[in-house]
Amino acid sequence: MKKTVLHTADSRGEANHGWLHSRHTFSFANYYNPERIHFGVLRVLNDDYIAPGMGFGTHPHDNMEIISIPLEGDLEHRDSMGNVAVIRHGDVQVMSAGSGITHSEYNKNEDAPGKFLQIWVFPNKKNVTPRYDQITLDLKERHNRLQQIVSPSPDDDGVWIHQDAWFHLGRFDKGFSLRYDFQKPGNGLYVFVLSGDVTVDGTELHQRDGFGVWDASSIDIVSDSADSEVLLMEVPMQV
Known part of the structure; x- marks a missing residue:
């Protein structure tokens, strides 16, 4: 669950x-x-x-x-x-x-x-x-989409790290919605709101709120304000 x-x-x-x-x-x-x-x-x-x-x-x-x-x-x-x-x-x-x-x-x-x-x-x-x-x-690449900024692979978009983690940034118009599918089973996702207001799986979040989700395969994000910006950090849950 x-x-x-x-x-x-x-x-x-x-x-x-x-x-x-x-x-x-x-x-x-x-x-x-x-x-x-x-x-x-x-x-x-x-x-x-x-x-x-x-x-x-x-x-x-x-x-x-x-x-x-x-x-x-x-x-x-x-x-x-x-x-x-x-x-x-x-x-x-x-x-x-x-x-x-x-x-x-x-x-x-x-x-x-x-x-x-x-x-x-x-x-x-x-x-x-x-x-x-x-x-x-390119900041335009995160308008109403997720721009990958961190991954485990030097051949992928963004910088790479020694961990099975993926980070994305997105900036959304009011009313824009998307689904994020986890990259790896067993990972969790931490959502950090840089600006504006968003709803993640029915939970309302505001500027600088953080929201962690695990034991899941996807989440739904809806932008509740103009120019909302979020950072998504998908990480393994086992240290």
């Missing part, structure tokens, strides 16, 4: 350090909720605001697939592999931390904030060689 969980926007954890304002869907840093540790292999979903000219200093990661989706502004990335890059709205960045990596992320702009989603996924392989990649997407 289909199972679901609803995480409303105002129920998320919160950290406000002045230069950084972050909302945590799952337990992270000083926010701990034993009922919200992860959704399958989806471990972190942070909604971050970075003040102008500020950012995260160099820090380490290992054995985690880290996906960054900029929503506003320009973020400069530097890492121990020698990569220096700027990611903007429309880009997707992935970093396979694997056996170990250090990196920093800064808001490149001194006069405007940066906003991005930071997502961590447990990998299906440990201690892989660290890897960095980023792509620029």
